[in-house]
Amino acid sequence: MPKRNKITVVGAGNVGATAAHWIAAKELADVVLVDIVEGVPQGKSLDLAQAAPIDGFDVHIKGANSYEDTKDSDVVIITAGIPRKPGMSRDDLLKTNSEIVGNVTSEVVKYSPNCFIIVVSNPLDAMTQVAFKRSGFPKNRVMGMAGILDSARMRCFLAEALNVSVENVTAFVLGGHGDTMVPLPRFSTCAGIPITELLPKEQIDAICKRTANGGAEIVGLLKTGSAYYAPSLAAVEMAEAILKDKKKILPCAVYLEGEYGINKLFVGVPVKLGKDGVEQIIEIHLTAEERTALHKSAGAVEELIKILGI
Ligand SMILES: NC(=O)c1ccc[n+]([C@@H]2O[C@H](COP(=O)([O-])OP(=O)(O)OC[C@H]3O[C@@H](n4cnc5c(N)ncnc54)[C@H](O)[C@@H]3O)[C@@H](O)[C@H]2O)c1
Numbered sequence: 001m002p003k004r005n006k007i008t009v010v011g012a013g014n015v016g017a018t019a020a021h022w023i024a025a026k027e028l029a030d031v032v033l034v035d036i037v038e039g040v041p042q043g044k045s046l047d048l049a050q051a052a053p054i055d056g057f058d059v060h061i062k063g064a065n066s067y068e069d070t071k072d073s074d075v076v077i078i079t080a081g082i083p084r085k086p087g088m089s090r091d092d093l094l095k096t097n098s099e100i101v102g103n104v105t106s107e108v109v110k111y112s113p114n115c116f117i118i119v120v121s122n123p124l125d126a127m128t129q130v131a132f133k134r135s136g137f138p139k140n141r142v143m144g145m146a147g148i149l150d151s152a153r154m155r156c157f158l159a160e161a162l163n164v165s166v167e168n169v170t171a172f173v174l175g176g177h178g179d180t181m182v183p184l185p186r187f188s189t190c191a192g193i194p195i196t197e198l199l200p201k202e203q204i205d206a207i208c209k210r211t212a213n214g215g216a217e218i219v220g221l222l223k224t225g226s227a228y229y230a231p232s233l234a235a236v237e238m239a240e241a242i243l244k245d246k247k248k249i250l251p252c253a254v255y256l257e258g259e260y261g262i263n264k265l266f267v268g269v270p271v272k273l274g275k276d277g278v279e280q281i282i283e284i285h286l287t288a289e290e291r292t293a294l295h296k297s298a299g300a301v302e303e304l305i306k307i308l309g310i
Helices: 014-025 040-055 090-111 124-135 147-162 201-212 214-222 229-243 288-308
Strands: 006-010 030-034 061-064 075-078 116-119 142-144 248-257 263-274 277-281
Touching: 006 014, 006 090, 014 030, 014 040, 014 229, 030 040, 040 061, 075 090, 075 229, 090 116, 090 124, 090 288, 116 124, 116 229, 124 142, 124 248, 124 263, 124 288, 142 263, 147 201, 147 214, 147 229, 147 248, 147 263, 201 214, 229 248, 229 263, 248 277, 263 288
Parallel strands: 006 030, 006 075, 030 061, 075 116, 116 142
Antiparallel strands: 142 248, 248 263, 263 277
8 A cells, every 4th residue: 555645734824724725635645734822733633634524535634733743744834933013023023933944844854854845934035044954954855935826926917817717827937035026927928828929018017016016915905914825735736746756847945056146045946846856946048137136036035044144
């Protein structure tokens, strides 16, 4: 009997619990949901397990407040963190979340020394760098989720503008996860046709702007939280690509060592995900303008890394 895969999701908040939902519904793996709040991961896991007979998925789902049950996970998705509180600066949040992600990573690697780590906690690129440093893992086993979400947002807006199926639309977004991200219209297509041939420049520019502002738009509507359906599914797509050895090209935050002229930083670029995690970093030729935008975005990540001193 082949062994079922195992995914640990740390943080049983909106993103973590919804990731557990997607994983279970896809029957991708058994799930362990971990949170510091007592009862929440257990309660959400029990609730999700009770959905299984209705939808017909056969996976084990367990909630926990410690890491023993996470032993030998194949993939760990880290969504733990706190949102910014009144009076808290961005730097305060950066430091608090880096402590959380660092401590979570130490526990994770103790029990699952061979896992792949997918970081979702914000600020994404810096938190992925924290997990990478703390884990001591090779760079192919630590990656951050942002580009899939950002390009899914762009795909959603493009499909709406073109009045076509979302399945026909691909989009390409590079850079750090934040307002300096770099949507690339000339690599974005509808049924293989570059969107630059299908939509006027002003409309494309507006879509790129809305994409870069995509997270804030949802925060503005929700008021008490941030997006979680698409972010959680994006993280699960990465786990699925690895566990099924799909060799899928996806934009992910990965550790660059000279690629795109960027060194020792996690920044979003297209990579190939398969059974060895990040199997290849794909370098495409950028125009001078695109390269400048990417370097500006990487510079924003570097600022955070400097503050953290890692
Ligand atoms: N990368 C992206 O594109 C993206 C998209 C959406 C959200 N996010 C980020 O993902 C994170 C989670 O978002 P959310 O909406 O689920 O937030 P949330 O507040 O709903 O959930 C966070 C959970 O983390 C838990 N937690 C805090 N410290 C912990 C610790 N030390 N160990 C275990 N659990 C701990 C909290 O108890 C809470 O349940 C945030 O940092 C958010 O900014 C990133």
